[in-house]
Amino acid sequence: MGTDPVSKPMGTSFEDWYRSEYRNILHSLVLITGNGEVAVEAASEACARALERWERVSVMASPSGWTYTVGLNVARRALRRARIEAILLRRPAVPPPVREDTPELWDAVRQLPRQQRVAVVLHYVADLSQRDVASVMGVAEGTIAATLHTARKRLADSLSQTVETTEAGHE
Amino acid sequence: MNDLKTSLRDLIDDTRLPTPPSMDELRERTGRRRYQPYQPRRLFLGTLTAVVVVSGVTLAVVYGPRSAPTVPRSTDRHHAHANVPASNPGNQTEYRQAFRRTVEGGTVVIRAFHESGQTAISPRNDVGPVPTAYPPNSLEADITSPTGVVARNSAFPPTNVGPGQAEVFKAYSFGDPGEVVDVAVIFSGSKVRSTELVSQAGVSDQMTPIGGWSILAVLNSPGNVQLTGTTSTGGKIDDQAVSFSPTSGVPLDSPPLFVRTTSDGLLIRGGEYQGFVTMAVSNTWAGTNFEGIRECAMTTPDSLYATPSSLAGVREGSPFSAIPVLVGPGVAEVKVTWADGSSDQMAPIGGIAILGHQGTSPPTKAIAMDSSGSTVAVQNLQTAPPGGSNPPCLR
Numbered sequence: 001m002g003t004d005p006v007s008k009p010m011g012t013s014f015e016d017w018y019r020s021e022y023r024n025i026l027h028s029l030v031l032i033t034g035n036g037e038v039a040v041e042a043a044s045e046a047c048a049r050a051l052e053r054w055e056r057v058s059v060m061a062s063p064s065g066w067t068y069t070v071g072l073n074v075a076r077r078a079l080r081r082a083r084i085e086a087i088l089l090r091r092p093a094v095p096p097p098v099r100e101d102t103p104e105l106w107d108a109v110r111q112l113p114r115q116q117r118v119a120v121v122l123h124y125v126a127d128l129s130q131r132d133v134a135s136v137m138g139v140a141e142g143t144i145a146a147t148l149h150t151a152r153k154r155l156a157d158s159l160s161q162t163v164e165t166t167e168a169g170h171e
Numbered sequence: 172m173n174d175l176k177t178s179l180r181d182l183i184d185d186t187r188l189p190t191p192p193s194m195d196e197l198r199e200r201t202g203r204r205r206y207q208p209y210q211p212r213r214l215f216l217g218t219l220t221a222v223v224v225v226s227g228v229t230l231a232v233v234y235g236p237r238s239a240p241t242v243p244r245s246t247d248r249h250h251a252h253a254n255v256p257a258s259n260p261g262n263q264t265e266y267r268q269a270f271r272r273t274v275e276g277g278t279v280v281i282r283a284f285h286e287s288g289q290t291a292i293s294p295r296n297d298v299g300p301v302p303t304a305y306p307p308n309s310l311e312a313d314i315t316s317p318t319g320v321v322a323r324n325s326a327f328p329p330t331n332v333g334p335g336q337a338e339v340f341k342a343y344s345f346g347d348p349g350e351v352v353d354v355a356v357i358f359s360g361s362k363v364r365s366t367e368l369v370s371q372a373g374v375s376d377q378m379t380p381i382g383g384w385s386i387l388a389v390l391n392s393p394g395n396v397q398l399t400g401t402t403s404t405g406g407k408i409d410d411q412a413v414s415f416s417p418t419s420g421v422p423l424d425s426p427p428l429f430v431r432t433t434s435d436g437l438l439i440r441g442g443e444y445q446g447f448v449t450m451a452v453s454n455t456w457a458g459t460n461f462e463g464i465r466e467c468a469m470t471t472p473d474s475l476y477a478t479p480s481s482l483a484g485v486r487e488g489s490p491f492s493a494i495p496v497l498v499g500p501g502v503a504e505v506k507v508t509w510a511d512g513s514s515d516q517m518a519p520i521g522g523i524a525i526l527g528h529q530g531t532s533p534p535t536k537a538i539a540m541d542s543s544g545s546t547v548a549v550q551n552l553q554t555a556p557p558g559g560s561n562p563p564c565l566r
Contacts, residue, residue, distance in 0.1 A: 015194055022191045027183045036188065044192050048200040105182055124176040126227035152175070 013055040018047055021064055021113070028068065028126040029075055032118050034110060036097040038078040064131040069121060108158035114115035116151035119144055174179055179200040227269035266489065269310060270381045271456065274369065275390045278317035279352055282456060283386055310384045313458040317390070319430045320441030321451040321458040327356060329383055335402040336361040337380075346390075347427070353396060353415045354388045363408060366400040388406035420440070425449060429520045432469055435513070437491055437527040441520070450525055452493045457484030464495050467564035469522055472501025476562040477537035485531070494534055494552070495508040497562050503542040507552070508535050 017136045025046065029039035046067045050057050057063045085091055110119060115137070122133045123144075130148070134141040177472045179312050269283040285308060313323045332338050337359035343531070346352045356479045357366050359380045368387040372395030376387040389396065396415070400408040425444040432438050438449040442477040443466055450461040464478050477496040494507050498519045505524040506516035511532035528534070539548040550556070 018197075023185075026188065026191070027180060028190070030183055033177065040189055044197070044200065047192075048197050050195050052201045082333070097184050098182050099184045102178070102182060105178055109179070109182070120175075121179065125179050155175070 008077060010060060013056070014051050014058070017058075018051075020068070024126050025064070025067060028121045029131055030097060030126060031073055031109060032072070032114075032122045033075050033094045035079060035082060035094070037094060038075055038082055041073045042075035042077055045074045062128070062132045062135065063127065065128060065136050067144060068126060068128065072118070097104050101154045111158060112151055112154060116147055116154065119147045120151045120155070123148055125146055197330040213515075245467040258295070268456070269384060272386075274376050274388050279353075279388050279390060280312070280315045280453070280455075281312065281374040281386045281388060282457070282458065282487070283312040283381075285310060285382065285385060298391075308382055310356070310382075311451070312356065312386055314345075314352065314386070314388065315438065315455045315458045316352045316452075317452045318347045318348050318427065319390075319451050319453065320352075321440075321453050321460055322352075322354065322462060323458070324356065327358070330358050332383075332514055334358045334362040335404070335406060336360050337363055337366055337398065337400055338410075339411060342413045342415045344417055350391065352388050352390055353392060353413075354386065355396075355398065355413050357385045357387065357398065357416075358383050359385065359400065359408070362404065364401055364403045366398065366408075368396055368398060368413065370394060370396045372518075379564060407414050407449060412513060428523055429517075429525075431517060431525075433497060433515050433527050435529045437529055438494050439527050440491060441525040443521075443523070447497045448523055448525075450484065450493055450495060451528055452491065452525075454484065454489055454491055456489035456528055457487035457491070459483045461493060461534070464491045464497070465561060465565055466497065466523070467562055469497050469499040469564050470473075471560065471563070472499045472537060473497035474563060475502065475505075475508070475537060475539040475550050476556065477550050477552060478556055479534050479552050482531060482552075490531045491527060491529045491531070492531075492534060493525055494537065496537055496562075497523055497525065498528065498539050501541055502547060504540040504544070506538040506540065508538070509533065510535050 022043065024140050026039060030036055033039050035041070049070050050063065057066055060066055067136045086093065089119065096106070109120070112120065118137060119133055122128045122136060122156040128136065130144045131141050134144045137144070139147075177502070210388040244245065269285050271282045273280050299378075305398055308329045310329075311324055312325045313321055315321050322343070323487070324341065327340050330338060330340070337357050340356040340358055342353070342355040343470055344351050344353050352369075355368055359366055361383070363380055365377060365379055366385045366387060368389050369373055369375040370389050370392030372392045374389045374392040376389050378385045378387060387398075396413045398408075398411045398413050403410060426444050427440050427442045430438070430440045435470050436454060438453050442449045443452075444465055447465045448464050452459060452461065461483070464476075475496065475498055476495050479492065479494055482492050492509075495506070496505050496519070497506055500522070502519060504516055505519055505526065506514055507526040507528075508514040509528050509530070509532040511530060513528055513530075513532070515526040515528055518525065526537075537550040541547050
């Protein structure tokens with residue numbers, strides 16, 4: 001497996017990195033959490049923390065990987081709070097900001113187990129290499145490969161189609 | 172779906188997402204938190220502190236003092252009254268001093284003791300246990316009146332009383348006419364914080380029970396006397412009228428021949444009762460009655476007869492001895508010496524002298540002197556009295 005240098009912005013400023021990465025981070029968190037509010041808050045918070053520590057984060061092997069780790073942690077806590085608030089305050093569920101013309105794909109993604117959903121999103125949407133995904137998720141790289149394989153098969157089954165992935169850009 | 176990546180990215184409807192925060196908004200968010208990155212110096216100091224603390228704890232665990240042996244927790248939930256001095260520090264026996272207190276300006280001394288619960292101690296002027304068992308926390312007491320009368324109580328066993336109640340165990344009067352001491356021995360429940368005797372004449376005595384026990388005394392207070400008290404919850408115990416009965420047996424207040432204090436602080440009261448010399452002797456921590464010796468008039472002017480008594484106050488940790496002496500009419504001064512070199516002397520009254528000394532040292536000699544100070548008779552006290560246990564005038 002090769003590594004993708006796309007998320008290694010040596011010498012880049014935070015602003016450049018932020019402009020190129022924010023949308024990916026936000027999209028990924030929306031797909032993972034299924035909650036637009038939580039995703040926006042987590043993405044903003046993760047980027048703010050990256051800005052605070054940019055001197056240290058910028059020289060990491062994967063600044064984006066670090067930011068995703070922070071974003072996922074923030075999102076996990078925010079989701080927990082949101083669930084409690086929804087129960088206590090009886091707040092109505094806010095529909096996720098996904099396109100309405102492809103509901104079957106969203107349903108398929110949503111039905112993936114969390115581990116598989118995170119792996120798929122980080123790999124295909126956030127453009128992280130399998131090594132970086134493994135680092136973000138705190139598991140072995142081989143586990144990510146197997147997880148991605150299972151997730152693809154599951155998505156294909158859900159969509160009744162064979163998912164032909166183009167691994168060239170990632171592997 | 173040929174391209175999963177494209178499909179997933181296109182899944183998000185950007186029109187329903189807010190615009191990304193600007194750089195200023197991000198900076199404002201970071202500014203609110205005042206993030207301070209790790210500094211090597213702070214990291215070093217933190218690590219050093221942790222190492223020191225862990226090392227200290229480890230050293231304390233490995234080399235620290237062993238835990239002290241578990242001391243049985245006292246079930247005594249009472250507290251000493253401020254006016255109750257500490258127990259006799261010299262008392263190393265199993266005979267435990269519960270409390271010692273004085274009333275009426277120190278003229279009446281109350282000494283209370285706990286029995287060991289294993290071996291009984293009474294009578295206390297004997298050395299060695301007496302095979303009579305008393306329940307644990309039983310109380311013995313002796314009280315000395317201003318004129319040296321010593322009233323002794325046998326052991327009282329504790330009783331069952333309600334937590335906020337008090338029971339008068341015994342109430343009696345003793346002492347010389349004009350100096351009558353009314354004593355009440357009281358056992359109270361665990362919630363009683365204070366007991367008090369209040370006489371009709373307005374005299375009162377109060378103490379905090381110790382081990383449930385309290386001994387209260389009032390002097391020269393004819394009329395009704397009430398027992399009252401307070402509990403830890405601020406309540407009052409039921410008031411009780413206390414009636415004091417005279418002491419039974421040998422009247423303690425039989426007319427004294429003399430009351431004297433030796434140079435080392437022993438209070439001696441000498442008297443006569445039905446042909447016997449009676450003695451009441453007490454010091455700070457102990458007091459007792461001696462039966463004395465048979466009394467008779469010594470007709471020979473220079474005659475001398477002394478019988479060493481046994482030690483008293485041994486279990487209280489404050490031993491003493493007293494020697495009654497009968498002398499003839501020609502003797503003006505009697506002196507007794509002890510093995511430790513000390514001596515006590517007095518002019519006999521009615522042919523009787525009682526000499527005393529604090530400590531365990533045995534008496535050695537009794538010496539009779541005439542009015543000129545010349546020795547007229549000497550008796551060795553380290554051997555049995557010549558002629559047996561009766562004085563010459565009774566043989």
